[in-house]
Amino acid sequence: MSGRLISGIVALLVLLPVSAGLLLSEQVAVRTSTDAAAAKPLDPLATLQYVPSLRRENILKMGFSEAETESILTRVTTLEKKLNIGVENEDVIRFLIDQTDELTVLENALCGRTNPARYTALQLLVEEQGDELRLRDLGGLPNFEVMDWYAKDRPISLVPTLEQVANREPDATRMGLAAALARQVPAALARTAPWGQSLWNNWSYPSVLKKWPGVSGKLEAYVATLHLVLESVTGDGGMCRTQ
Numbered sequence: 001m002s003g004r005l006i007s008g009i010v011a012l013l014v015l016l017p018v019s020a021g022l023l024l025s026e027q028v029a030v031r032t033s034t035d036a037a038a039a040k041p042l043d044p045l046a047t048l049q050y051v052p053s054l055r056r057e058n059i060l061k062m063g064f065s066e067a068e069t070e071s072i073l074t075r076v077t078t079l080e081k082k083l084n085i086g087v088e089n090e091d092v093i094r095f096l097i098d099q100t101d102e103l104t105v106l107e108n109a110l111c112g113r114t115n116p117a118r119y120t121a122l123q124l125l126v127e128e129q130g131d132e133l134r135l136r137d138l139g140g141l142p143n144f145e146v147m148d149w150y151a152k153d154r155p156i157s158l159v160p161t162l163e164q165v166a167n168r169e170p171d172a173t174r175m176g177l178a179a180a181l182a183r184q185v186p187a188a189l190a191r192t193a194p195w196g197q198s199l200w201n202n203w204s205y206p207s208v209l210k211k212w213p214g215v216s217g218k219l220e221a222y223v224a225t226l227h228l229v230l231e232s233v234t235g236d237g238g239m240c241r242t243q
Contacts, residue, residue: 051231
């Protein structure tokens with residue numbers, strides 16, 4: 001037997017147990033809950049800053065057309081005057097916030113720390129009238145309170161179905177809020193037309209308006225009010241400021 005062969009056998013006998021030990025001690029990488037959470041699509045509008053100078057940009061990012069954006073901006077300007085926004089001791093939004101005792105209600109609805117505020121704010125800004133939903137007249141309210149319809153309709157369930165998904169539609173927010181205001185949350189969750197898959201041409205905002213023509217005005221009024229409210233709570237001195 002040659003010296004080279006003997007050396008090879010000795011090396012094999014030495015390395016084999018070492019290799020086996022390494023294989024047995026190796027830990028299989030397990031996907032943690034943190035990894036799973038990171039893999040989940042995030043809210044693409046989470047970084048929006050609600051300030052007057054970014055109103056147009058924000059509304060466009062919500063999926064509204066140029067014409068719709070102009071209409072919403074006009075509503076914002078009208079509401080600013082009506083609600084005395086920025087006027088000391090007369091600002092209606094700040095008054096309502098100050099008069100609302102349950103801070104947790106306000107934070108859950110307006111700060112967007114757990115769910116997108118554009119959906120959670122519905123519970124404070126929209127009320128039920130008969131079978132329909134209407135924007136509340138903030139000028140006639142004593143304070144903010146949660147409306148009963150919100151727990152029944154559960155519009156927040158639209159977020160993981162329409163918003164935080166792969167291949168999210170560019171106007172997912174417009175369509176999601178339209179579904180909520182038309183009281184068609186079940187249809188949107190089931191992804192039936194006009195909230196169906198775009199691959200089959202079943203995703204269509206014009207079709208929403210054709211079937212529920214009153215939704216357009218409600219939606220524009222809501223977004224205008226929403227932006228002003230979020231400007232108030234996330235701006236300097238606002239209750240949602242974290243720094």
